[in-house]
Every structure is written in C-alpha cells, then in structure tokens.
Amino acid sequence: MAGNAQLDTSSNPARLRISGDWTLAHYTRLKQQTEQLAGQYDAQTAIDLDEVSSIDTAGASLLVDLLGAERVSQLTDTAHKLPAADRALLQTVYASLRDFCVPVKVPQQNICILLLSRIGGAVYKLWQDSLQLLGFIGLILQTLARNLFRPKQWRITPMVAHIEQIGLNAAPIVVLLTFMVGAVVAFLGATVLANFGAGIFTVDLVAFSFLREFGVLLTAILLAGRTASAFTAQIGSMKANEEIDAIRTLGLDPMDLLVLPRVLALLIALPLLTFLAMMAGILGGAVVCVVSLGISPDMFISLLHSDIGVQHFLVGMVKAPFFAFLIAAVGCLEGFKVSGSAESVGEHTTSSVVQSIFIVIVLDAVAALFFMEMGW
Amino acid sequence: MQAPREAIIEVRGLCNRFGSQAVHENLDLDVYKGEILGVVGGSGTGKSVLLRSIVGLRRPTEGQVRVFGQDLLSLPEEARSKIERRFGVLFQSGALFSSLTVTENIALPLIEHAGLSRPDAEHLACVKLALAGLPLSAADKYPSMLSGGMIKRAALARALALDPDILFLDEPTAGLDPIGAAAFDQLILTLRDAMGLSVFLVTHDLDTLYTITDRVAVLSQKRVLVAAPIKQVEDYDDPWIHEYFHGPRGRAAYEAATKIKEQ
Numbered sequence: 245m246a247g248n249a250q251l252d253t254s255s256n257p258a259r260l261r262i263s264g265d266w267t268l269a270h271y272t273r274l275k276q277q278t279e280q281l282a283g284q285y286d287a288q289t290a291i292d293l294d295e296v297s298s299i300d301t302a303g304a305s306l307l308v309d310l311l312g313a314e315r316v317s318q319l320t321d322t323a324h325k326l327p328a329a330d331r332a333l334l335q336t337v338y339a340s341l342r343d344f345c346v347p348v349k350v351p352q353q354n355i356c357i358l359l360l361s362r363i364g365g366a367v368y369k370l371w372q373d374s375l376q377l378l379g380f381i382g383l384i385l386q387t388l389a390r391n392l393f394r395p396k397q398w399r400i401t402p403m404v405a406h407i408e409q410i411g412l413n414a415a416p417i418v419v420l421l422t423f424m425v426g427a428v429v430a431f432l433g434a435t436v437l438a439n440f441g442a443g444i445f446t447v448d449l450v451a452f453s454f455l456r457e458f459g460v461l462l463t464a465i466l467l468a469g470r471t472a473s474a475f476t477a478q479i480g481s482m483k484a485n486e487e488i489d490a491i492r493t494l495g496l497d498p499m500d501l502l503v504l505p506r507v508l509a510l511l512i513a514l515p516l517l518t519f520l521a522m523m524a525g526i527l528g529g530a531v532v533c534v535v536s537l538g539i540s541p542d543m544f545i546s547l548l549h550s551d552i553g554v555q556h557f558l559v560g561m562v563k564a565p566f567f568a569f570l571i572a573a574v575g576c577l578e579g580f581k582v583s584g585s586a587e588s589v590g591e592h593t594t595s596s597v598v599q600s601i602f603i604v605i606v607l608d609a610v611a612a613l614f615f616m617e618m619g620w
Numbered sequence: 621m622q623a624p625r626e627a628i629i630e631v632r633g634l635c636n637r638f639g640s641q642a643v644h645e646n647l648d649l650d651v652y653k654g655e656i657l658g659v660v661g662g663s664g665t666g667k668s669v670l671l672r673s674i675v676g677l678r679r680p681t682e683g684q685v686r687v688f689g690q691d692l693l694s695l696p697e698e699a700r701s702k703i704e705r706r707f708g709v710l711f712q713s714g715a716l717f718s719s720l721t722v723t724e725n726i727a728l729p730l731i732e733h734a735g736l737s738r739p740d741a742e743h744l745a746c747v748k749l750a751l752a753g754l755p756l757s758a759a760d761k762y763p764s765m766l767s768g769g770m771i772k773r774a775a776l777a778r779a780l781a782l783d784p785d786i787l788f789l790d791e792p793t794a795g796l797d798p799i800g801a802a803a804f805d806q807l808i809l810t811l812r813d814a815m816g817l818s819v820f821l822v823t824h825d826l827d828t829l830y831t832i833t834d835r836v837a838v839l840s841q842k843r844v845l846v847a848a849p850i851k852q853v854e855d856y857d858d859p860w861i862h863e864y865f866h867g868p869r870g871r872a873a874y875e876a877a878t879k880i881k882e883q
Contacts, residue, residue, distance in 0.1 A: 268734050268783050275740060300783040300815055305747035333814030336807070340750035484718075484764075584764020585718030 246270050247296075247303065249277050249310070257288045263295035266303025274303070278310040291315065294325040304337040313338045373599075380577045381569075384507055387499045402505040403512075410471045411513030415520060417470075422454070422462055422521040426528025429453055434537050443537050447547045450529030455556040456615075459522035461608050464567040467514060468600035472575035475506055476596040479579025480589040488580070498580075507572040514568035515561060522560060559615050567604050574600040625652040628786065628818055629674060634683035636669050643669050645842040647683070651786070656812055656819040657847070658829045661839030662860065667822045668712065670839065671788055674820070675707055676700065687786075705733050708784035712791050714771040716763040722749065722774045723759045729781045745781070752777040753803060768795045776804075780811070786818045787811075793825045801825065805832050826870055830877035838864075 247264040260281070266274060291311065299307075308316050316338045320331045391397040433446035479502055482488050491498050526548075533539040539547075578596035582588050629651035636644040643666035651657050661667050672678040674685055676692040684691060692700060716725050726745035730736045736744065749759055752773040763771060772792060779787060787808070793801040809832050811817055823829065829836060829850060837847035838861055846856045854865045864870060 268730075271734065271736060271740065271744070301747060301751060301780065301811075302744055302783060305744060329813040329816075332810050336810045336814070337747065337751065340753065341747060585762060587719030 247274050249274070249281060251281060251284055251289075257290055258285060259290045259292055260285055261292045261295065262307070263297070265297055266299045266306065268300060268302040271302050271306070274306055278306055281310065287315075291319060293319060293323040296326060296330065299330045299333060301333070301337060304334050305341065307334065308338050308341050313342050376581075377574065377577060381573050383499060384503060384569075384573060387497070387504055388507075391500065391504065397500065399501070399505045403509050406506055406509030407513050410467065410474070410510060411516055414467065414470055414513075414517060418463055418466055418517050418521050419524040421466065422459065422525040423528040425458060425462060426450055426454060426525035427532045428528075429458070429525075430529035430532035431536070434532065438537075444539065444547070446529070446533055446537060447539065447544055448551050450533075451526055451548055451552045452556060454522050454525035454529070455552065455560045457560065457608070457612070459525055460518045460560045460563050460567065461604070462525075463514060463518045463521045464564070464571065464604045464608075465601055467510070467517070467568075468571050468604055469597055471510060472571050472578075472596045472600040473593045475572065475575030476578040476582075476593045477589060479576055480582030480592055483580060483582045484584055484586070484589060503572075503576045506576060507569060510568040510572040511565055514571075515564040518561060518564040522557070555620055559620055563608065563611055566607065570603050570607065571600045574603065625655075627651065628653050628688055629820070630684075630686040631670075631674065632684045632686075634670075634673060634685065635681045636666060636673060636678070637681045642842055644673075644680075644683075647839075647843045649837060649844050649847060651818055651820055653818055654812065654816050655834040656808065656821060656832050658833035658836040658850075659820065659822045659839060660824065660829065660836060660864065665839040666842075667839055668790055671709075671790055671820065671822055675709055675788060676704065705729075705782055706785040707788060708779035708782065708786070709788045710772075710775050710779045710790060710792055712794075714763065714775040716771060716774055716778065718763050721760050721762055722754070722766070722777075725763070725774065726778045726781050729778070733782060745777070748777040748780050749774070751780065751807070753800070753807070769797065769800055772796060772804075773800075776807075783815060784817070786820060788820045788822075790822045791824065792821070793823065793828055801827065802831075808832060826865075826873035827876060830873045831880065 247266040247270045248262070250261045250263075252259040252261055264270075311319070316334055320326075320335045320338070323331065326334075430446055430450050433449040434443055437443050437445050437449070479488070482502075488498050488502075491501055530541065530544050533544055534541060575596050578592040578599070582592050627650040629649070631647060631649040634644050634647040634649075635642065647670070649670075659667050659670065669678065673680045674687065676685075679693060685693070687703060688706070690699075690703065692703060695703070716722070717728070720728065723742050723745045726748050727738070727741035730741035730744055731738060734741075746756075746759060749756075754770060754773045754777065758766060758770055758774070763774070766774065772795060776789075776792065779789075789808075792808075793804055796804060805828050808819060808821075812819055821828070821833065833850060835847055836850045836853045838845045838853060838856075838858075840858070840860055845858060845861070846853055848856075850865075853861065865874075
C-alpha cells in the first residue's frame with residue numbers, strides 16, 4: 245500500500261495520520277505531501293504512526309524532515325504499535341541527522357567577475373605550466389648528466405622495451421601516413437606545376453618538403469598523439485595508484501626509473517622514424533611521378549642527386565631530437581600532474597597531446613625561420 | 621531457527637577455475653532472508669571470487685547461482701538490472717567514482733533508478749551519509765581527498781542508496797579504527813533489523829563475526845567446509861578452523877563479545 249500522510253482536523257487536538265509504505269518507491273509523492281503539510285500542524289497535533297506498514301531510510305528521513313528530530317525521538321518511545329525494528333530505524337536516522345544539516349549552496353557570483361577570474365586563472369596557469377615545464381626539463385637534464393657517467397645506473401631493458409613500443413610499433417603507421425602525404429604533395433605539384441610546363445620540378449617539391457619539413461613534422465605530430473598520451477596515462481595511473489610515492493619511499497628516483505628511459509627511448513626512436521618517414525614520403529612522390537608524370541625512376545633519382553643537397557636532409561634530421569625531447573618531457577610531466585581521479589588522468593592526457601603538438605609546431609616554425617635566415 | 625527459511629541466494633555446484641588453478645570445486649551455499657552471513661577463509665580461498673560470482677560480475681566455470689529464485693546469468697539484460705537494483709555492494713577498496721563528489725556518488729543510483737530529481741536525490745544522499753557516519757564536510761569532497769575509513773563509509777552509503785534487500789560487504793571494517801568498526805557493526809545490525817536486510821559479509825574481523833553474524837561460512841579446500849552459527853563452527857573438527865577461532869585473537873574477540881552480551 246502506498247504511503248500516506250493525512251491531517252485529520254475534525255478531532256481536537258488534530259491528528260496527523262501517517263500510514264502505508266514509506267519507502268523509496270513512493271518518495272517523490274510523499275515528499276510533495278509532506279511539503280504541503282508543513283506548517284499546518286503544531287506541537288499539539290497528535291501523531292499516529294500505527295498504520296505504517298513498512299519504512300526504509302528514505303521514508304524515515306522524510307518523517308524526520310516532516311516532524312522534526314525531537315518529535316520523532318518522542319514518537320519512537322510512544323508509538324508502541326510500530327514494530328521495534330522500524331522504531332530502531334527511525335531512531336538511527338534521527339540520531340544521525342541530528343548533528344547534520346544539508347549543505348548550503350554558495351550564492352552565484354557576478355558573471356563578469358567570473359569571466360575575468362577565469363581569464364586571469366588561465367593566464368596564471370599558463371605561466372605556471374611554462375615554469376613547471378622549464379623546471380622539469382632542467383630536472384631531466386640534471387638526472388641525465390648525473391647518470392651519464394655511471395653505466396650501472398643505465399636502465400637498458402626498459403629503454404629497449406619503450407623503443408619497441410614507441411618506435412618499432414609505430415613504424416607501419418608512420419610509413420603509411422607519410423607515403424600517402426608524399427603522393428598527395430606530388431599530385432598537387434604535378435597539377436600546379438604542369439600549367440607552367442614545369443612538371444619536372446615536382447621531384448624537387450616532394451624531396452624538399454619531406455627532407456626539410458614534412459618528414460620530421462608529421463612523425464613528431466603522430467608521436468605526440470601516440471606516445472605523449474601513453475606516457476601521461478602510464479605515469480598518471482601510477483601516480484593515482486600511489487605507485488610513484490612507493491617508488492620514492494623505496495629510496496628510488498622516479499625521474500631515474502620512469503622518465504629517463506622514456507626520454508632516451510623517444511630520443512632514439514623519433515630520429516629513426518623520421519628517416520623512415522622521409523624515405524616513405526619521397527617514395528610516395530616517386531610513385532606518383534612515375535605513374536602520372538612519366539618521369540622514370542632513374543630520372544627521379546638522378547634529379548634528386550643533382551638538385552637536392554645533403555644539407556636539406558640534415559636540416560630535417562637535426563630537429564628530430566629536440567622534438568623528441570620536448571614530447572617526452574611534456575608527456576611525463578603531465579603524468580606527474582595527475583591527482584587521484586580517473587577524470588584527472590583523462591584531463592592530463594588530453595592536455596599533454598595538445599601541448600606537445602603545439603610545442604612541436606611552434607618550434608618547427610621558429611626553426612624554419614632560423615634556417616631560412618641562415619641560408620641553410 | 622529450525623523452521624524452513626527462505627533462501628534468497630542459492631549457490632549450487634559452483635566451480636571457478638583460473639586456467640588450471642581451481643578456486644572453487646562443487647561449492648554449495650545458501651543465504652537466508654534476514655540473516656547476516658559471515659564468510660571467512662584464508663587468503664586466496666576465493667572469498668571475493670565467490671562474492672563476484674554471486675553478484676554476477678564473474679561467470680562461474682560451472683554451477684549455478686540463483687538469486688531470489690532466478691539464475692542471474694541467464695536472465696535478459698533488463699530483468700537482470702531489476703534484480704541488481706536490490707543488491708548493495710561495498711567493494712574492498714570502496715570503488716567510489718573518482719570523478720564525482722561523495723554526494724554525487726550516492727545520488728547517482730537514486731537519480732538513475734529511483735527517478736528522483738537532483739535536489740531530492742542529493743538530500744537523500746546526505747541522509748545516507750549521516751547514516752554511514754560521515755561528517756557534513758565530506759559531502760562535497762572527491763574520493764581522492766578522503767581518508768581510507770571515510771572512503772569505506774562513503775561506499776557503504778552508496779551501497780545503501782537504493783535500500784537494497786541484500787548487502788554484500790567485502791571486508792567492510794578493514795582499515796577502520798575500533799570505535800568506527802564497532803559503530804559500523806551496530807549500523808549493520810540496525811539496518812538488518814529495520815529493513816529485513818540479508819547481509820553477505822566477507823570479513824577477517826573476529827569481533828564483527830562474534831558480535832553480529834547469525835551464521836558463519838568457512839571457505840576451505842575449495843568449498844564451504846561448514847556454514848553454521850559461530851558456536852558450532854568453533855567446534856568443527858578442522859585444524860585451520862580450530863586455529864582461526866581458538867587462537868589468541870579469536871579468544872579475545874569471543875570474550876569481548878560475551879561481555880557485551882552480558883551487559
């Protein structure tokens with residue numbers, strides 16, 4: 245039977261009849277009833293709990309809200325028809341609610357002030373993040389310098405494992421991606437340059453763009469998405485699980501144990517992948533040249549020999565270690581920033597990918613300017 | 621006690637194997653309505669695995685688990701969800717949702733299943749928090765900001781959210797201070813008496829076993845060795861059981877419980 249609360253005003257003093265199931269299933273309706281009844285009765289009103297058939301914590305809390313804690317505590321002594329168990333429940337709920345009031349919500353702030361404080365917070369956070377990243381880079385270099393001359397401290401096994409994960413396992417996707425982009429660049433070049441009768445320069449276009457820029461940039465962006473996120477998630481869930489603290493209490497250094505192998509692995513893997521990417525890109529371009537421009541493979545190679553100096557290859561390759569170092573540093577640092585929750589792991593993983601891609605592109609643009617001014 | 625009682629959980633011929641390692645072989649167990657069943661056993665005897673098999677988180681290798689007379693694993697999704705709403709489970713490490721505050725954790729099932737509005741659900745969540753003995757200041761905190769004991773209490777509050785019929789507790793008093801643990805025991809007793817709860821209690825806390833359990837099931841040798849009131853279990857002829865209940869800790873807990881009962 246559904247719960248009910250009825251005020252009977254015919255008798256004097258008035259009687260408040262409470263009956264039926266006071267359970268979670270009827271909560272919404274009972275809540276409305278009790279809200280209507282509020283203020284309609286006073287301390288003189290007799291309260292009748294005799295017809296209550298069942299009660300659970302939800303119902304009991306409603307009764308406490310309706311009648312007030314004091315009234316309920318009296319009732320639990322006087323309502324003898326109520327089973328002892330139900331009285332005990334009422335008593336438990338009233339006793340635990342006695343010193344416990346519902347939290348007061350903070351009033352909403354002015355939206356302009358809120359907006360300004362958000363902007364201020366974001367700027368401050370950017371500043372703090374930059375400082376932290378610089379500090380962390382310093383810490384990595386320091387640890388690296390300390391361990392460089394202590395071969396016993398070198399952690400070869402985890403480093404090789406990481407190289408396999410981030411280098412070898414990423415090779416197929418890097419090669420496929422750059423091959424496709426190489427083909428697309430060649431198509432673009434063929435279409436535009438053919439109008440000027442300069443279709444043959446497609447070879448230069450592909451080779452220049454992949455050796456100087458695309459090879460390293462595409463690889464770095466791919467690894468920023470693939471590896472920075474993995475580093476953050478790995479270190480972050482260790483942090484959330486107090487494993488980092490365990491490492492510290494064992495007298496070990498997480499920088500040494502977790503960060504260095506990852507940084508070194510990426511420092512080795514990214515240049516190797518960059519080389520693969522350059523080759524695959526040029527191969528993609530070559531295939532398009534052969535198929536749609538009628539340039540024979542021999543001619544393609546001899547054009548490469550005559551037009552493209554080795555410095556273009558070096559300009560591309562020299563950027564790879566810098567990108568690798570920054571991607572690894574951002575990935576690891578974001579991992580250490582994780583606090584407790586699963587949500588925080590996700591948040592910092594996103595942030596590490598966004599940051600590392602941003603840094604890679606900015607650094608690449610600065611490097612392009614620099615190399616151009618130097619005439620390399 | 622001798623009258624035929626209604627079994628709400630029936631485990632028959634349960635086998636659980638991990639690869640070649642068998643954890644349970646032909647395990648039978650009943651949980652009756654309104655009782656508090658303590659489940660004990662050495663480490664690695666599969667107490668938690670048994671709990672997971674009953675609540676349907678793990679498909680047993682063989683055997684049958686019937687809850688409220690129905691085989692949970694063979695039911696369609698919707699019917700199963702309906703039965704699962706009558707479970708309250710307190711996991712060993714709390715398993716609170718780390719991205720929600722304590723109040724939101726408890727309000728979630730209330731909003732999803734009981735169809736309450738958010739303010740109502742949060743109000744009820746506060747009631748459960750108070751019941752579980754958490755201070756108000758914990759209500760808006762995230763689980764990562766709570767101490768171990770508070771996480772246990774918050775997890776109990778969530779297990780109680782839907783006023784379940786069966787409460788599964790996996791080592792609820794581990795990590796609580798003695799005062800907190802005793803209050804926890806009393807709370808479970810009160811709730812059982814008031815709501816006719818059945819409680820499936822995995823524990824190593826001898827005080828809890830002596831104070832609140834109606835029966836104790838001992839898991840050993842891959843099955844339930846004995847399931848009986850604690851006095852009978854104590855006298856069961858098995859070296860492990862003897863050491864468990866007659867060791868210094870067992871004796872101390874027994875004497876403490878007797879003293880409390882005398883008072």
